[in-house]
Amino acid sequence: MGRTRLPDKAWNYCTMVDGKSCHVCCIFCGHTMWGGVSRLKEHLAQKRGDVAECKRCPANVTMEMQEHLIQVSLEKENKQKRKREMLEDMRKKKGQCHSSPQPPPPPPPPQGEVVEEMDEKEKALLDEAIKESLQTHKMEEMKERNEEADLARACLESVQLYEQELLMRQNGSSSRYDYDETDFDIDMNF
Numbered sequence: 001m002g003r004t005r006l007p008d009k010a011w012n013y014c015t016m017v018d019g020k021s022c023h024v025c026c027i028f029c030g031h032t033m034w035g036g037v038s039r040l041k042e043h044l045a046q047k048r049g050d051v052a053e054c055k056r057c058p059a060n061v062t063m064e065m066q067e068h069l070i071q072v073s074l075e076k077e078n079k080q081k082r083k084r085e086m087l088e089d090m091r092k093k094k095g096q097c098h099s100s101p102q103p104p105p106p107p108p109p110p111q112g113e114v115v116e117e118m119d120e121k122e123k124a125l126l127d128e129a130i131k132e133s134l135q136t137h138k139m140e141e142m143k144e145r146n147e148e149a150d151l152a153r154a155c156l157e158s159v160q161l162y163e164q165e166l167l168m169r170q171n172g173s174s175s176r177y178d179y180d181e182t183d184f185d186i187d188m189n190f
Ligand SMILES: [Zn+2]
Pocket: 026, 027, 028, 029, 030, 031, 043, 053, 054, 055, 056, 057
């Protein structure tokens, strides 16, 4: 506390009671007080509040102690200011860290409800359009598939028919040929 900063000056105006640095006796008025030299300084500086003012302290000592207390309070203020500035810096840095990865918020609509309604309507219309287009697409796909299937079926059928015809012809021709032959043979034989 103050003792380490200003040991000799303040201790010049008091004596310790029972060898305790926290219990001191003013050399001017003999007033004893708890709280060490910091309380003695207030006593000598005529500071009202926590301690009785010294009635016998010389003016220059009072002035000295007042200036000292002002200095101490200024140092305290500076310390607190530095602390506050450090905290503010930390908060700013944290705020920057927080805000930088987040995308900027979308601008608020001027008339929320109306715009929302419009949005919903538009969305519904869009959904319908998408559904319709999907349906038509599906229909078209189905049509295409059907057409393909029809074509394939037609092709298959035609191929089968062709094959059947071929078989029939082969059979028919061969049989006919055989028949013809036999017929011919028979005819020939006859
Ligand atoms: Zn005194």
